[in-house]
Each structure stands twice: as structure tokens, then as C-alpha cells.
Amino acid sequence: MEFRYLGNSGLKISAITYGNWLTHGSQVENDIANQCVRAALDSGITSFDTADVYANGAAESVLGAALKGERRESLEIFTKVYWPTGPKGHNDVGLSRKHIAESINGSLTRLQTDYVDLYQAHRFDTETPLEETMQAFAQVVRQGKALYIGVSEWTADQLRAGHALAAELGIQLISSQPQYSMLWRVIEDEVVPASRELGVSQIVWSPIAQGVLTGKYKPGQPLPAGSRATDAKGGADMIKRFMTDDVLTRVQALAPIAADLDLTMAQLAVAWVLSNDNVAAALVGASRPEQVGENVKASGVTLSPDVLGRIDEALGDVVVRDPGMTTVTAPQVRPV
Template sequence: MRYRNLGASGLVVSEIGYGNWLTHDTEHAADCVRAAVDEGVTLFNTAAAWDRGAAEESLARGLKGAHRDSIVLSTGVYWPEDDGTTQGGLSRKSVFASLHGSLRRLGTDHIDLYHLLRYDYQTPLEETFVALSDLVRQGKVHYVATSEWTAEQIQQAAPLAEKHRVPLVGNQPQYSMLWRVPESQVIPACERLGIGQLAAVSLAQGVLAGRYADGNFPADSRVAAGGDLARALIWPLLHEELLTRVEPLRGVARHCGLTMAQLALAWVLQNPLVGTVVVGATRPEQVRENAGASGVTLDLDTLGQIDQLLGTFVQTDPRLTFTPPQYRDIDPAAL
């Protein structure tokens, strides 16, 4: 496993991170977390609202026995976390309540990297950063990251982070061979501000790993494990022509001595502004496979082949990074 600094900060993270959004309740969830530790993964990502806190509890079980100071524990706030009795959003009240719930479920006294999971149009940005400043001073939060914020929103946040001494060091965008939306605006803005990227959805829900070549869901796939939510997320990607374009990547990967999943993850890591690629797994073998993408260098011919094969299915429009004003009212289980 190779390691990188996240942006211009001193925070060092593994090139491959582990996330448990759709995989926290699978049969081998704890085994996958332990396999990640064994492979040298240090960044573990979850969120308070994922399955009403069950994802955080699952991660805590998997990390039991791991040396706390050797891992970067990452969780986040935005959506309501129960049946509606909590507000959601990024108000001072919501941030404090969510953070303390996360500390309890994760069995820790601090969060290494705290994510603002979406932009909150209903709360003044300064209110959020004053609250974060208090948590940083209390030692309960060490670093802060945004997630799926636009370049303009990140640029608005940066001076407030500096003013209130909040170490804003990361941003988590969806980023893959197919989804290059952050490249034109978000990533350049972050580079100027010293903010690193924690890439997510880099396997396009398994499509770029070649899991759905025939349009069906293998019994051991993340989609099958994730149920209706996972199927709803992947359905737009199961386009016959897209799957036809993706399948030849198997040959490109083989030529490089990689699996399709490793090729997809290595492609993201070719961008030096990416600190880590956060990816989940349903089986320990997948964790070990993903870890094999760390340290891989793809030559220009390979990168050119990938571009040619995917063609017009690559999304680049920066307007696709967008949080609707009422987004926090949506149950994350419905996304």
C-alpha cells in the first residue's frame, strides 16, 4: 500500500480507502474491514445517517482491536439520522448532535476527518464553521472535508475555514473513468486552496469492475447485497451500449496485469490531486483485489485506449455537481 498527503495538509492517507455505505450489513462486513487493515488501508469512511447509524456501528465492530492512532476515521453529517426527530442539515444544533452520536456509535473520542456531506442552503455557512471551530478546539474533530460541493461553494467555505481555524483539507466527489465532472472546476479550485480529493463511486457501482457485463446482478454482488437502494442507483448505468463499451476494458486490464477493478481504481489514482479512492467490498477477496491498485502507473497509451473505448459515455459537465435546496429533506435511504 502506498500513502499520500491529503491536499496540502499533513494528514497522510492510504491510496485505497475503505467505505461501507452499501456494504455495512453484508455477511462479511467485519471480515472486509479487518482485511482492509491487514492490507495497509488507513482511511475508513462511513456516515451517521447511513442506515440510521448502523453503518457506523458496523465499522466500529470491524475495527475492534485495531490501533486507533494508526487509522484515519472518517464520518459525516447532513441528513436526519432517525425517524424525523433530528433536524439534519449543517446547523450548529445538527452538527453537535450528529457528531456526538457518531462518537458514541464508533466508540471513539474524536473523528479524524469530518465530512459535510452536502451543502446546506438553509443554514448560514459561518454558523457551520463556528460550530466546527468549537469541535476542533475541543479535540473532537481533527480535520474537515466537504462532499459533492461545487467549486463556488468550496471557495465560499475556504476563507471561513481559515478565519475560524478549521482545517478544511479534503473534498469527496464522485470521480471515475465515466464520471469526470469534478475535473474542470472542483478539482482545480481545490488545488488552489490546498484541498485534496477523496474519490468515491470510482467503480461506478461495480460496472467498471465488469460485474454486470450481461446486465444481470450476480448473487454475491454489491447490488444484490444492497437490495432495492443499490439496484436503484445502478439501474441508469445498465445501458446496453455502455456495458458493451466497458467490456473491452477487460482486455486493457489484462494487458496491464490488472483486474478491471484495479484498472478503474488505478485510473483515478493517476490524478496526483487525489489523496485516496474510497471503495467498499462485500468479500475480503475484493478488499485485497482493490488494494492491488495502489502504486500502479498507467502509461499514456493505456489512458488513451480507455478514453477511446468509453467515448461519449464519459460525463464532464460541471453542472452535474449540484445539491438541490431541499436535499436535506430527502431520506438518504431513498437515494
């Protein structure tokens, strides 16, 4: 396992980080989830990412139970706050001081830990002054409930503003968690340059484009039974933007590139995001323990400029690059 510094900090995290979005507490049974976490630990993964909204808290509870008994100092545990949780009342959402203060306590209880290594703003809250949000995060850090602060799916301007306030308050905002893959590169033109300037790293989600980059979805063919594209709980909605014959045909052209490197297509996809030197880690989930070990093999793989060029040529114009998509896909008002 390769370990990388997270932003301009002394914290190292595993380049393959285990994430339990869409799986723990919803898609897979708890015993399978425990097996997946055990497989992650056995594979050298030390970093685990979750959020209070995943399965409305159940994902944090499952992860906390799975990690119980492990040496806490040897782990890096991340969670997030923003989306509606609990009974989803009028203050059970957003990045207000009230919601952050209450949410961190709930997360720590479910995770069975005294602190998280990284506490992340799951989205930008357009209805709370940024000063209030950052003051609330600073209080969480000073209370020892979180060591570092991060954000998810913030624009470059939002990142700069948040980082400046964090610095004034004496806390470290060191990470950004955006969607990033061969097919979805919207962070490259603005977010990544801003992050390099600020000393912020990316912890990227969906490096395999919700499974599309595994090559299992074939153009003009029925969807595989039990796949994410058939999951009515949220997976199908997330993946639909990639489920066109044009995209799927282009993805199939990656198969010989992966084969030449003796990699699976999934491993190639993960290695590709890790080739960006601003990426500290790729978030990888699993519904079966064996998937974890396979994905870990992408750690430490070096892709030559020639290989990167072949990938770009294979995918052509189906790649989404517009930095404005971060704003388009973000909530403009608090969800209810």
C-alpha cells in the same frame, strides 16, 4: 500500500481507503463486515470512511466494533453529517449548529473513539447560513472531536466559500469527497482546479462506478443475481444511470487494456482515479473479504499516457463530464 498527504496538511492517508456505504449494517452480516475490516487492515489500509446516515448509524457502530482494540493513533477514521438520522425529526438533518453538535457526539459513541480524523459535510445545506455551519465545525475541532474538516459533493464555488470561512476561523478544510470514475468525471473542469488552488484533495467514492467498471454487467444479458443492480435498498437506484447497452458495451472494451497490464478491470478503474494527482484516496467497499485484497493491488500502479489515451478512446462519448451535474444531483432543500 501507498500513502498520500490529504490536502495541504501533514496528514497522510492510505491511497485505498475502506468505505462501508451500502454494506455494513445493511447488505452484509456483521461477522462478514468484521472480516472485511480485518482484511483491510491486513492489506495495509489505515483509513476508514463512514457516515452517520449509513444504515441510520448502524454502519458506524459496526465499524467501531470492528476496529476496537486497534491502536487508534495508527488509524484515520472519517465520518460525515447532513442527511436525516435517528428518528428523523425536524432538526435531525442538515448542517445547523444544533445538528452538527449532536451528530458528532452520536458518531463518536458509535465509533467508540474520542475523535475522528476527518469530519465531513455530506452535502451542502442550502437552508443553513454557511457561516453557522463553519462556526459549528470550528467548535467541533476546538473541542478535539475532529482534527480536520472536509466536504462531499460541493461545487467549486461552495468549496471556495467554505474554505475561506474555515481559514478565518483557524481550522483546516482539506478534503472533498465526490463521485469520480472513468465514467463520471464531472469534477475535472471546476472542482479539481479549485481544489488545487485551495490545497484540498479528493477522496473519491464509487471509483468502480458502483461495480459497472468490473465488467460483470454485460449488454443484453440478465443482471447477475445478488449484484448491486438488483439491490432494492438503494444500490439499484444508484447504478441505473450506467446500465445502458451503450455504456456496458464501451466498458467491455476496457477488458483487453486491463489484461495487457495484468490487472483486473476493477484494479484498472481504481488505478485510473489514483492517476489524478489531486486524488488522495479511492474509497473501496467490500461485501467479501477477498475483494479488499484484490482492490489494494491497484495502489502504486502507474498508468502511462498511452494507456490513459486507450481508456478514453474505448469509453468515447459515454463519459459524463458536465460540471453542472454536481448541482443537479445535490439536494436543493433539506431532505425529510
